[in-house]
Amino acid sequence: MNFDLQYMLEISLQIAKYIPITLVLAIVSMVLAIIIGLVVALIRNSNIFGITHVAALYISLFRGMPTLVQLFIIYYGLPQLFPSLTTMDAIMAAIIGFSLKESSYLAEIFRAGLNSVDKGQMEAGLATGMKRVQIYSRIILPQAALNALPATGNTFISLIKETSLAFTLGITELFAEGKMIASANMRFFETYLVVGLIYWLLVILYSWIQKYLEIWLSKPLRR
Amino acid sequence: MINVRNLTKHFDKKQVLNDINLDIKTGEVVAIIGPSGSGKSTLLRCLNLLEKPNSGTIEINDVKLDTQKYKARDAYQLRQQTAMVFQHYNLFKNKTALKNVIEALLVSKKMKKEEAIQIGEDLLKRVGLEKQAKQYPATLSGGQQQRVSIARALAVKPHAILFDEPTSALDPELVNEVLQVIRELAKEDTTMVIVTHEMQFAKEVADHVIFMADGHIIEQGTPEQVIDHSLNPRTQRFLRQMGDESDVAAR
Ligand SMILES: Nc1ncnc2c1ncn2[C@@H]1O[C@H](COP(=O)(O)OP(=O)(O)O)[C@@H](O)[C@H]1O
Numbered sequence: 001m002n003f004d005l006q007y008m009l010e011i012s013l014q015i016a017k018y019i020p021i022t023l024v025l026a027i028v029s030m031v032l033a034i035i036i037g038l039v040v041a042l043i044r045n046s047n048i049f050g051i052t053h054v055a056a057l058y059i060s061l062f063r064g065m066p067t068l069v070q071l072f073i074i075y076y077g078l079p080q081l082f083p084s085l086t087t088m089d090a091i092m093a094a095i096i097g098f099s100l101k102e103s104s105y106l107a108e109i110f111r112a113g114l115n116s117v118d119k120g121q122m123e124a125g126l127a128t129g130m131k132r133v134q135i136y137s138r139i140i141l142p143q144a145a146l147n148a149l150p151a152t153g154n155t156f157i158s159l160i161k162e163t164s165l166a167f168t169l170g171i172t173e174l175f176a177e178g179k180m181i182a183s184a185n186m187r188f189f190e191t192y193l194v195v196g197l198i199y200w201l202l203v204i205l206y207s208w209i210q211k212y213l214e215i216w217l218s219k220p221l222r223r
Numbered sequence: 224m225i226n227v228r229n230l231t232k233h234f235d236k237k238q239v240l241n242d243i244n245l246d247i248k249t250g251e252v253v254a255i256i257g258p259s260g261s262g263k264s265t266l267l268r269c270l271n272l273l274e275k276p277n278s279g280t281i282e283i284n285d286v287k288l289d290t291q292k293y294k295a296r297d298a299y300q301l302r303q304q305t306a307m308v309f310q311h312y313n314l315f316k317n318k319t320a321l322k323n324v325i326e327a328l329l330v331s332k333k334m335k336k337e338e339a340i341q342i343g344e345d346l347l348k349r350v351g352l353e354k355q356a357k358q359y360p361a362t363l364s365g366g367q368q369q370r371v372s373i374a375r376a377l378a379v380k381p382h383a384i385l386f387d388e389p390t391s392a393l394d395p396e397l398v399n400e401v402l403q404v405i406r407e408l409a410k411e412d413t414t415m416v417i418v419t420h421e422m423q424f425a426k427e428v429a430d431h432v433i434f435m436a437d438g439h440i441i442e443q444g445t446p447e448q449v450i451d452h453s454l455n456p457r458t459q460r461f462l463r464q465m466g467d468e469s470d471v472a473a474r
């Protein structure tokens with residue numbers, strides 16, 4: 001069989017050098033997506049007339065378009081409208097695209113998380129004379145975070161894998177590097193297998209971190 | 224002092240409070256009794272604006288509010304005057320017993336941490352839970368949770384404490400430990416408004432009893448007048464039903 005294990009081991013290190021860029025794409029996008037998602041979820045949950053509809057539209061729009069199309073709109077499309085964006089860094093474009101996309105998923109997850117917190121928690125806070133903002137940040141969000149963690153984690157796992165789309169903007173990350181090495185050596189199976197396994201490893205590593213995060217967050221709620 | 228004038232509240236088309244007038248003196252303990260669905264909880268929840276009344280005025284200890292035109296700031300001011308003990312305790316699930324008690328001191332009253340902890344520990348001691356200070360609500364029994372919630376209400380030194388059926392969610396053997404704490408408070412001249420189905424308890428602690436039905440105050444007076452010698456047929460019927468129920472429970 002035409003399979004070269006030795007070759008796989010050799011290129012592994014070479015490809016692994018691009019783990020940081022993949023992680024930067026995933027983590028920075030995730031952090032931004034969490035911030036945007038939370039704001040959108042809070043707006044969506046507020047009953048300020050009109051603006052909740054804008055939030056709903058935002059969620060619907062970004063969830064409804066393929067990630068790849070969004071990346072192209074931002075990187076190749078926007079500079080046509082705003083010439084000053086021609087100098088936009090591809091990494092920046094990718095991060096913007098990913099964070100907008102993921103934020104639309106997270107907004108819905110966070111909204112469900114917020115709504116799953118017992119209404120009595122807000123009432124108890126108000127009745128003891130606390131302000132809404134204080135109750136949200138100190139009582140409701142920590143409880144909502146636990147409820148939202150599993151789904152948020154799944155979103156992050158998808159995002160780690162989706163960062164491979166960044167190669168279409170000319171960014172050299174894990175997948176792009178694998179593609180180049182594969183063509184250069186004409187060994188496609190081994191190379192892409194290595195790339196796939198590295199993604200898998202990253203996902204396992206994250207799942208492990210999430211498990212401990214969950215244990216830590218749920219400490220108050222265990223009997 | 225709590226004064227309520229012409230308070231009304233409806234949910235959609237359903238009138239839940241009809242022209243309620245209420246005068247409660249400082250230090251007074253008022254028990255509100257009445258059938259389920261008569262608007263007792265809604266009345267309490269209007270007093271701290273957890274429900275938005277449709278009309279009327281509420282005055283609690285110098286803070287007076289017209290329920291038809293008030294700002295968020297006014298609502299905040301009015302809420303500072305009272306604290307509430309809920310039927311289902313509503314302790315902050317992500318905070319320990321002690322943190323529950325001192326939360327409002329830290330964030331609303333901007334008290335120093337050491338000072339707040341001292342107050343919190345004293346209050347937990349007062350409700351017999353100093354050993355449970357570091358426990359989370361999920362690890363406490365219903366009776367213990369309710370006692371923590373009373374300590375939490377006391378912490379902010381409210382002008383009055385509103386109790387909404389504080390023992391209704393408790394297993395029968397845990398009811399007394401909570402009533403005992405409230406009895407102690409009654410002795411100390413704490414102004415309290417207590418919605419309760421415990422008639423014996425109401426008779427013991429209340430200076431004044433209000434009987435509500437269908438969103439109206441039907442009758443009010445001393446416990447003797449309302450609970451022992453009511454002349455009102457509605458009140459009599461209600462008390463008879465309560466008596467039957469507690470007979471069944473006792474058997
Ligand atoms: N949030 C609400 N929306 C609609 N109806 C309500 C709401 N809260 C209470 N009600 C209705 O108002 C009436 C009075 O309720 P409540 O004040 O809880 O009575 P009680 O505490 O005396 O049992 C009931 O008929 C109840 O169904």
Ligand SMILES: [Mg+2]
Nearest residue numbers: 263264265388
């Ligand atoms: Mg009720």
